[in-house]
Amino acid sequence: MKVLSMIQPWASLFVLGEIKYETRSWRTRYRGPLAIHASLRTDKAACRDEPVFSVLAKHGYTETKLPTGVILATCRLVNCYRVTGNSGDSAVLEEGQEVKGNDYLFGDYRVDHFAWEVEDMTLLPEFIPAKGQLGLWEYPILS
Numbered sequence: 352m353k354v355l356s357m358i359q360p361w362a363s364l365f366v367l368g369e370i371k372y373e374t375r376s377w378r379t380r381y382r383g384p385l386a387i388h389a390s391l392r393t394d395k396a397a398c399r400d401e402p403v404f405s406v407l408a409k410h411g412y413t414e415t416k417l418p419t420g421v422i423l424a425t426c427r428l429v430n431c432y433r434v435t436g437n438s439g440d441s442a443v444l445e446e447g448q449e450v451k452g453n454d455y456l457f458g459d460y461r462v463d464h465f466a467w468e469v470e471d472m473t474l475l476p477e478f479i480p481a482k483g484q485l486g487l488w489e490y491p492i493l494s
Contacts, residue, residue, distance in 0.1 A: 364406060370458065430467070
């Protein structure tokens with residue numbers, strides 16, 4: 352199965368459904384099953400800032416209590432949209448979708464970046480320890 356590594360707290364916010372899109376500087380043509388991996392790195396400053404702090408707290412997480420170095424969930428990657436506009440408090444994707452609120456605050460919506468859309472996010476009953484990699488990588492046991 353293809354896997355995408357993400358830094359915390361963004362990985363947990365994504366798998367918990369607090370973020371609709373995962374933003375990247377690169378496009379992928381891949382569509383299909385995808386696992387989400389939480390890297391060993393945590394952006395502790397982001398965890399302390401609002402609204403991230405409150406959203407994490409709602410789920411029982413803090414900057415020191417986030418899973419790292421594990422595969423958290425599986426989903427299905429269904430689209431990859433180019434960001435075509437950014438007003439400073441919202442963004443527009445290539446098919447006209449507007450991104451605002453926490454979705455906007457929790458992503459990197461620079462023009463010409465990409466918003467990855469997933470469906471069917473499912474938390475794993477037990478997280479799987481794994482070493483992450485850059486880009487999309489394979490984890491054979493989830494195939």
